[in-house]
Amino acid sequence: MADFIQLSINGLALGSVYALAAIGFVIVYSATGVVNFASGQFVMLGTFAGVAMLINGGLPWPVGYVGALAAMALFGALFFLVVYLPLRSSPVVTIIIGTVAVGIALQNAAQLTFGSWPFRLQSPFEGMTIEIAGAVITVHAVAVVVGTGILIGLLWLLLHRTTIGIGMRAVAQDVKAARLMGLRVNGLLAFSWVLAALLAGIAGLMLGPMWFADVNMGDPIALKAFAATIIGGFGSLPGAIAGGLFVGLTEVLGASYLSSAYKDLIAFGAMIAFLLVRPQGIFGERIQDRG
Amino acid sequence: MLTCNDLTVAYGDIVALHGVNITVKAGETVALIGANGAGKTTLLQTISGLNKVKSGDIVFESSSLATIPSERRVRLGIAHAPEGRRIFPGLTVEENLSLATAPWRRWSQSIADDLGRVFDLFPRLKERRRQLGWSLSGGEQQMLAIGRALMARPRILLLDEPSLGLAPRLAEEVYERVKLIGEAGMTILVVEQNTVLALAVANRGYVLETGRVVLEGAAKDLKQNSRVREAYLGR
Ligand SMILES: Nc1ncnc2c1ncn2[C@@H]1O[C@H](COP(=O)(O)OP(=O)(O)OP(=O)(O)O)[C@@H](O)[C@H]1O
Numbered sequence: 001m002a003d004f005i006q007l008s009i010n011g012l013a014l015g016s017v018y019a020l021a022a023i024g025f026v027i028v029y030s031a032t033g034v035v036n037f038a039s040g041q042f043v044m045l046g047t048f049a050g051v052a053m054l055i056n057g058g059l060p061w062p063v064g065y066v067g068a069l070a071a072m073a074l075f076g077a078l079f080f081l082v083v084y085l086p087l088r089s090s091p092v093v094t095i096i097i098g099t100v101a102v103g104i105a106l107q108n109a110a111q112l113t114f115g116s117w118p119f120r121l122q123s124p125f126e127g128m129t130i131e132i133a134g135a136v137i138t139v140h141a142v143a144v145v146v147g148t149g150i151l152i153g154l155l156w157l158l159l160h161r162t163t164i165g166i167g168m169r170a171v172a173q174d175v176k177a178a179r180l181m182g183l184r185v186n187g188l189l190a191f192s193w194v195l196a197a198l199l200a201g202i203a204g205l206m207l208g209p210m211w212f213a214d215v216n217m218g219d220p221i222a223l224k225a226f227a228a229t230i231i232g233g234f235g236s237l238p239g240a241i242a243g244g245l246f247v248g249l250t251e252v253l254g255a256s257y258l259s260s261a262y263k264d265l266i267a268f269g270a271m272i273a274f275l276l277v278r279p280q281g282i283f284g285e286r287i288q289d290r291g
Numbered sequence: 292m293l294t295c296n297d298l299t300v301a302y303g304d305i306v307a308l309h310g311v312n313i314t315v316k317a318g319e320t321v322a323l324i325g326a327n328g329a330g331k332t333t334l335l336q337t338i339s340g341l342n343k344v345k346s347g348d349i350v351f352e353s354s355s356l357a358t359i360p361s362e363r364r365v366r367l368g369i370a371h372a373p374e375g376r377r378i379f380p381g382l383t384v385e386e387n388l389s390l391a392t393a394p395w396r397r398w399s400q401s402i403a404d405d406l407g408r409v410f411d412l413f414p415r416l417k418e419r420r421r422q423l424g425w426s427l428s429g430g431e432q433q434m435l436a437i438g439r440a441l442m443a444r445p446r447i448l449l450l451d452e453p454s455l456g457l458a459p460r461l462a463e464e465v466y467e468r469v470k471l472i473g474e475a476g477m478t479i480l481v482v483e484q485n486t487v488l489a490l491a492v493a494n495r496g497y498v499l500e501t502g503r504v505v506l507e508g509a510a511k512d513l514k515q516n517s518r519v520r521e522a523y524l525g526r
């Protein structure tokens with residue numbers, strides 16, 4: 001039982017990271033229609049922004065985290081300006097291929113900069129544990145789960161209670177009508193990319209202390225985030241959250257109770273089953289929402 | 292207030308408007324009538340900046356709109372209730388309305404007065420303020436589309452076939468509101484296939500056929516015109 005509790009919390013923590021990556025993916029997809037194949041590399045970049053600030057820069061963690069996230073926000077804005085904007089009037093497939101190319105470039109750039117030797121990014125709560133019903137749990141895992149919950153709450157407020165958020169949803173539903181209403185469509189699209197990069201950055205900082213910071217970590221994350229969105233429902237934010245948590249939980253529980261060789265079996269099996277039986281996922285994309 | 296000078300607009304090789312001249316004076320309601328594919332929607336979209344002008348010019352309050360992007364045109368006072376309403380389906384009625392205030396609103400400014408005015412005009416929207424756009428009936432969606440355009444505090448209101456797809460009684464109800472809005476001093480350019488309704492609220496009208504203005508005049512004269520009666524009023 002103690003084992004199970006410990007594994008579940010660790011699974012939820014990993015799942016929170018996948019959920020954040022998946023949310024960033026969904027925000028960009030619903031605003032722009034672009035399937036961002038670089039989204040795993042966005043998370044990798046977040047982890048290595050942390051490595052640069054905390055390990056290479058030796059900054060204390062509050063400053064380092066803020067610096068890393070500022071760098072990620074800047075990266076999101078650059079991605080919008082340099083990749084999305086020049087390609088926006090070409091077919092969506094072109095932009096998607098663009099994201100693949102940028103993803104590969106990012107991975108290679110990280111390899112050149114940081115080398116292929118993995119780093120160990122420390123948590124602000126390094127070494128701290130708490131005990132729940134006999135289970136020893138790292139404070140980092142708890143902080144990740146709680147932090148993700150708070151972030152999701154803030155994101156909900158942003159999307160439903162602020163002019164920018166309502167505008168983002170409007171642009172996602174009908175760009176032409178949004179333009180007729182005088183919304184600054186380009187600004188809102190840029191903001192979607194910045195937000196996605198920020199969420200990926202936070203996911204990367206959270207993930208750093210759980211895994212080793214490795215320049216090749218982007219691909220497995222992208223696969224898991226992708227599986228999460230398919231299981232949860234492509235384009236759905238609640239789906240990204242539920243799917244992310246599901247993938248994280250089954251990965252950690254599967255590794256321990258089945259075998260680490262098969263730890264991804266449940267998540268990808270579930271993804272394939274959903275594709276076959278219920279391609280709209282748990283939450284299904286409500287067609288009405290997209291117009 | 293608004294003038295189209297010799298306006299030509301094309302989609303690739305298909306020329307949709309051939310040298311159209313139209314004027315709307317402050318305070319007037321002008322109807323633009325024409326059959327399917329005459330180019331009515333094209334004209335309104337060009338005024339709003341969604342279509343490129345091939346030649347000619349659009350002048351709004353004595354300055355040319357040529358270089359002005361669509362979102363700035365809304366800020367200048369051109370609001371558009373588009374064909375097919377284009378309500379944001381996943382936003383509530385209130386969100387649909389509030390977002391149209393982006394052109395003038397500073398972040399702390401209240402929209403209560405503007406909302407109140409729209410709800411006075413369309414009480415049914417008030418009852419449904421928390422409902423999502425897609426769940427409204429066609430008539431309610433049209434009222435929301437007009438209300439949303441009014442929230443932008445426009446100087447001119449462009450309406451694209453407000454009667455489209457509505458039962459006759461509902462279409463009449465919508466036009467009663469359009470009439471009220473016009474009587475309150477709003478300048479309106481309304482595009483319609485339903486000639487009876489449009490000419491009933493308009494001061495003046497234009498008839499558009501395959502991208503050309505073929506007739507223009509006071510609404511009451513157009514109603515009597517034999518060509519209009521034959522082609523558009525069916526008698
Ligand atoms: N996006 C487009 N691409 C190519 N051709 C178009 C496009 N939109 C309209 N057209 C063409 O331009 C012409 C005018 O169309 P428009 O939609 O302006 O007519 P309309 O008067 O609004 O018709 P309706 O009463 O059916 O709404 C038509 O021949 C139409 O086929």
Ligand SMILES: [Mg+2]
Binds near residue numbers: 333374
């Ligand atoms: Mg039309």
